[in-house]
Amino acid sequence: MLADQWKDIVTAPAFDEHTVVAPGIRKNSQNGRGANCGAEDILSNGSLIFVPEGTAAFVFSQAGIEQVITAPGGFEYRDGQASVFDEQDRRGKGIGKILLDEAAERVGFSGMSADEKRVAFVNLHEIRGLRFGTRGPLAYNDLFYGTDLEIYAYGSFSVQVSNPELLVRNFLPANVFSYSLDDPKSRTQLLAEFLHSFISAVNALSASYRISQLPSQTSAIAAQIISEDDNAGTWETRFGLKLVSVAVENIEFSEQSRELVRQFSEKKMGVRAYEGVSQQAANVAAQQMIAEGVRDNGLGDGGGMLFGMNLASALNPQNASAAAAAAPAPEADTGRSLDEQIETLRKLKDLLDAGILSQEEFDVKKREVLGL
Structure with missing residues (x-):
């Protein structure tokens, strides 16, 4: 109980490229001196929460999301346990009452506190380099060649959290305070929905662009995906996760489609030469x-x-x-x-x-x- 009287300083950890949510870390020493040995799930009144630029802080209690802080800076937490080191608590209750009340409450829970407070941070920066690739050939209805061509597409896309509260409520698994898009389960679902939207968006351009022009139309592809009413186009309203960009690194023909295009090009060149x-x-x-x-x-x-x-x-x-x-x-x-x-x-x-x-x-x- 006495150890939990310490006020805490909580800040965000270093995010890697694909981390969406990370638990807050408590500063427990400075220059090798001093140590805060309180419990990780207790937050005392007067504790400080440092919110770095490009993040949003969530304070979770037993009831779920208690507070959301989206502006960067330092904030004093006032909804935690009373602390003898907090001036407002001392003036309001006195040191003796603070300690006696806390001791009496914990006796009934075998020394444990009935409060549980955790801080987690959501990454608001653009999350880049999410790789995608087709497992099998995609059908592209190329109106220039007048036939369905099979292609393989490779590239990456990026997303950004546009609504952190919606992300935590609808995308983050329950009772999880650390989450990365490298997680196979989340990545598999996102990739499946993205590829469905990618195929639809690419074929929507077939009336205007030849297959060889697709890599230069990534902005149009991304806009088409975002405007969809299904799959990746619903991420922002479902999860608070916005698709920002799509980078198509390579589009390859299947062997059969490559042969069809080669034959077409040869015949077209022959006809043009004859016409001249x-x-x-x-x-x-x-x-x-x-x-x-x-x-x-x-x-x-x-x-x-x-x-x-x-x-x-x-x-x-x-x-x-x-x-x-x-x-x-x-x-x-x-x-x-x-x-x-x-x-x-x-x-x-x-x-x-x-x-x-x-x-x-x-x-x-x-x-x-x-x-x-």
């Missing part, structure tokens, strides 16, 4: 085919090229062969059909080869036949 040169290539090919066809009918290289170029200029190179097969070619000024022109030129060429016509005479007749 198709008109020019078709024109050149048509002219060459026409020139070769005329040359094979006896007009020679020079005549075939001249005739081919002339005919190509009058026909649509894209369907020259079809047009020639479907309808007769336009007649020259002489009124002859294309077949007649070719037959006439063939005969003139025979006369030239036989020496009956000179080259000059042949050229004049050729121009007449072709209407040049």
